[in-house]
Amino acid sequence: MNIFLSLFIIFTCGILGGFIFEKIKLPKLVWYIILGILIGPSVFNIVDDTLINISSYLRQIALVIILTRSGLSLNINNLKKIGRPAILMCFVPACFEIIGITIFAPLFLGISYLEALLLGSVLAAVSPAVVVPRMIKLMDEGYGNEHNVPELIMAGASCDDIFVIVLFYSFKNLIATSSFDPWTITQIPLSIISGITLGILVGLLMVLIINKLKMNKIINVIFMLGLSFGMIALENVLKSYFSISSLLAIIVMALIVNIFKKEDSKEIQKTYNSLWSGFEILLFTLVGIATNINYAFSKDGAILVGVVLIALVFRSIGVIICLIATRFNKKEKLFIIFSYLPKATVQASIGAIALAEGLNCGTVILTGAVISILITAPLGAILMDRTYNKLLSNE
Numbered sequence: 335m336n337i338f339l340s341l342f343i344i345f346t347c348g349i350l351g352g353f354i355f356e357k358i359k360l361p362k363l364v365w366y367i368i369l370g371i372l373i374g375p376s377v378f379n380i381v382d383d384t385l386i387n388i389s390s391y392l393r394q395i396a397l398v399i400i401l402t403r404s405g406l407s408l409n410i411n412n413l414k415k416i417g418r419p420a421i422l423m424c425f426v427p428a429c430f431e432i433i434g435i436t437i438f439a440p441l442f443l444g445i446s447y448l449e450a451l452l453l454g455s456v457l458a459a460v461s462p463a464v465v466v467p468r469m470i471k472l473m474d475e476g477y478g479n480e481h482n483v484p485e486l487i488m489a490g491a492s493c494d495d496i497f498v499i500v501l502f503y504s505f506k507n508l509i510a511t512s513s514f515d516p517w518t519i520t521q522i523p524l525s526i527i528s529g530i531t532l533g534i535l536v537g538l539l540m541v542l543i544i545n546k547l548k549m550n551k552i553i554n555v556i557f558m559l560g561l562s563f564g565m566i567a568l569e570n571v572l573k574s575y576f577s578i579s580s581l582l583a584i585i586v587m588a589l590i591v592n593i594f595k596k597e598d599s600k601e602i603q604k605t606y607n608s609l610w611s612g613f614e615i616l617l618f619t620l621v622g623i624a625t626n627i628n629y630a631f632s633k634d635g636a637i638l639v640g641v642v643l644i645a646l647v648f649r650s651i652g653v654i655i656c657l658i659a660t661r662f663n664k665k666e667k668l669f670i671i672f673s674y675l676p677k678a679t680v681q682a683s684i685g686a687i688a689l690a691e692g693l694n695c696g697t698v699i700l701t702g703a704v705i706s707i708l709i710t711a712p713l714g715a716i717l718m719d720r721t722y723n724k725l726l727s728n729e
Contacts, residue, residue, distance in 0.1 A: 340382040343373060348615040359719055361464050361711045363618045363678050367704060370622020381623055389620045390690045396617040397683040398562045399610050401499070401581055404462070404492045405588025406603040409485075416486050419660050423490030425497045427652035427674055428458040432501070434648030435641060442637045448509055449695040452688065455502040456699055457645055457706050459680035460491045463614065464711050465673055468718050478669070478726040481661050487673045495680050496585050500526065502684050503579065509693055529579030532568075533586025536561050540587060541594045551601040555609075558602065561587065618707075621682045624689065625704045629697055635705065638698070642706045646675060665725040672721060676714030677706045 347369055352362030373381050432454030439450040469484035478484050504525070540558060543549070549557070562584045569580035592599040629635055650671045657667050685703025689696030 337382040337384045340373075340380075340385050343380070344369070344619045345612075345615060348619060352615070359716065361676075361678065361715050363463060363614065363682070364708060364711055366615055366618030367622040367625075367682075367707060370619040371625055371627055372622075373619075374623035374625065376625065376627035385620075386623065389624065389686070392613075392616060392620060393683055393686065394566070396610075396613040397499075397581065398559070398566070398584060399606055399613055400679055400683060401496070401584045402558065402562065402588045403603060403606050403610065404495055405585040406592050406599050406606065408492050408589055408592065409489060410593070416482055416489065419656050419662075420486050420489050422656035423486060423653070423674075424493030426656050427460075427490075427649045428494050428498050430652030430655075431458040431645045431649040434645045438644050439641055442641060443634060443698060445695050445698060448505065449693075449698075452502065452505040452509060452693075452695065453699050453702055454645070455498055455505055456681060456685055456688075456703050457642065457677065458501075458649070459495045459498040459677060460674050461676045461678035461680070461711065461714075462488075462491050462495065463679045464676035464715055465491050465718075468715075468722075469673075472722055472726065476728045477722055478666065480727055481666060483662070483666055483670065483726060487670060490674075496582075498680060499684065500579060500582055502687075503581065506688065506691075506693075507577075509695075510691065525577035525579040526582060528577065529582035530586050532565060532578060532580070533583035534590060536565060536583065537587040537590025538594075540591050544591070544595050544598050551598070551605055554598065554602050555605045558587075558591075618678075618682050621685060621700075621704060621707075624686045624700060626697060626701065630701050630705065634698065635701060638702045638705050639709065642702065642709055646710065649674060669718070669721060669725040672714060672717040674714075675710050675717065677710045681707050 348366055351365040351369060355362045355365040372378060375381075432451065435454035435457060436447060436450045439445055439453055440447055443450075445453070466488055469488045472478055473484045540561060543557060544554060565578075565580040565583045565587075569578045572578060588599075591602070653671050653674050654667065657670065662670070681703040686696075686700050688699045693699075
């Protein structure tokens with residue numbers, strides 16, 4: 335099949351089906367995955383091989399867009415204003431979910447503990463694609479504003495994704511090298527430190543370019559994308575000699591622009607949001623295409639459903655711990671738990687990487703990512719939509 339015909343099917347069917355899913359109050363990204371499964375090798379097999387062959391590059395571009403949006407939208411002032419619970423929500427629920435998966439996945443799926451850590455780091459991120467639009471709607475309607483509930487959830491969700499992605503690449507590198515000597519272990523903090531340093535330097539360069547050249551927002555976005563791809567290329571060139579987390583550098587670059595050029599960052603973010611509208615359809619459909627439906631409906635697929643549900647319990651315990659001795663009442667705490675259930679964006683971005691790189695646990699991780707999206711995205715969306723007016727006060 336021609337690649338352009340494949341793209342025609344993906345975008346037209348994706349948009350039309352997504353519209354129908356939103357009308358019935360389900361996240362449209364669930365339809366994108368179903369569409370990918372239907373047109374992929376597991377069912378009708380009507381997608382062009384060229385698209386499948388370049389899918390890893392398309393996923394990486396989507397990940398760059400996701401991380402840049404996170405950095406541009408991260409509100410440091412909100413984190414400071416809300417204080418301790420906002421900081422804890424950035425990593426504690428994810429850590430609890432990873433712990434739960436690391437305990438139970440080796441028992442039920444027969445994978446190693448390090449592979450379970452990798453699976454946990456894929457499944458542990460909350461989805462801004464599902465959560466953020468709903469929180470903006472609540473803020474506009476005045477729900478939860480008394481105790482800044484929507485701001486807490488949005489700030490935590492953005493940082494949660496960043497934290498989990500850094501963990502994923504650290505664990506993946508450990509598995510890929512099959513080496514656990516002290517030098518390999520020290521590469522993790524070194525890659526984080528070097529990534530932050532590189533991101534600060536490139537971010538300051540981006541700020542200088544914005545100040546000096548006075549380019550329009552589209553050119554700013556193109557330049558920022560170019561810098562992001564340059565940092566990824568630099569990591570690939572140096573990885574044999576020195577470890578750099580280019581993805582962390584991309585986040586820090588965006589954060590620096592957000593801090594020093596607030597108004598320009600808002601304009602850049604709008605364009606990135608438009609880019610994401612197209613890549614969102616492509617990304618989730620590609621994840622569906624890569625899914626082995628036979629494995630998903632096998633015994634291991636059923637076990638993965640159980641592991642995902644157990645992980646949600648651990649995640650909810652982590653949220654409760656973050657909210658101990660805070661001003662939030664019981665109803666608000668319950669709503670925050672519901673809001674931290676949906677998974678989608680990060681799982682779609684990194685879920686297929688282990689399989690694409692030939693890791694033994696690749697099929698398990700990709701299937702787990704798809705199952706977690708199909709279960710938690712509708713569940714979280716429905717719970718938030720049906721309970722916000724009962725659990726949150728209206729100001």
